[in-house]
Amino acid sequence: MKLKTIVIAILLLGSNYLWSQDDMLDSLDLSFESTPIREEKVPYFSIAGGFTGTFFFANFDELDKLIEKNFPSMGNERFSGSNIFMPGAEGFTAIGIIPNMRLSFFGTGGSKNIKVSDTASTRSIDYSVSFNGLSFDYAFVPTRRLAVLVGANLGWGTLAIEYYKTTSNIDWTKFGEDVNPGNFMSRAEAGMWLIQPHLNIEFAVTPFIALRASAGYSYSLMGNWKFNQNTSLDNVPKNVNGSGLYAQFGLFIGLFNY
Secondary structure (H helix, E strand, O other), X not given: OHHHHHHHHHHHHHHHHXXXXXXXXXXXXXXXXXXXXXXXXXXXXXXXXXXXEEEEEEOOHHHHHHHHHHOHHHOOOOOOOOOEEEEEEEEEEEEOXXXXXXXXXXXXXXXXXXXXXXXXXXXXXXXXXXXXXXXXXXXXXXXXXXXXXXXXXXXXXXXXXXXXXXXXXXXXXXXXXXXXXXXXXXXXXXXXXEEXXXXXXXXXXXXXXXXXXEEEEEEEEEEEEEEOOOXXXXXXXXXXXXXXXEEEEEEEEEEEOO
């Protein structure tokens, strides 16, 4: 009898303990709707340099009209429908005092050539252009390793158009004022100021290598034109300038911490 009483007492005490545990569990907030996790913005920092390749889509309309009128020996050769590839270099660094701002320096240049040869002579026209200056960009980092930069280049450049005609090879001892008059060169050249708004998309393949795809537009303010460097060239059409769309790719080596 005594044993039965002890067993019943133990069962009663155990049941009371279990009921109290259930009450404690009910009082706990086990829901996962707690304070939301804050997503911190990825900061932008980079310092690097590398190669750029730019495709410049110049306006060749006035030049092609001039070729048709003044250079009949060039036949049907024209510049329209083509672009100029401009290899170059660029270096940049983040501006620490202004978050996500970047300062760059760049230089690039290239040329396009049309040529006609026959048994009597060879004739060619070269169109060359160069861009140099500084670039100011603001970077957005939508995700790690990817940066979208909006900015503008401020700089200067040179535009030159050259016409060559050669009728034969010459010896060094004949190089001078008495050279065959059938061999000559004419050069038209002007300097210019540049404003180039652009959009860059850059991806850091590793913390030390990044790739770029870019597009922009070049606005040019042309200076005075010169003929053969010493004489003024007048009445040059306004459309003969360094303005036009451009697309660019780049490969950079440095430190990319974003």
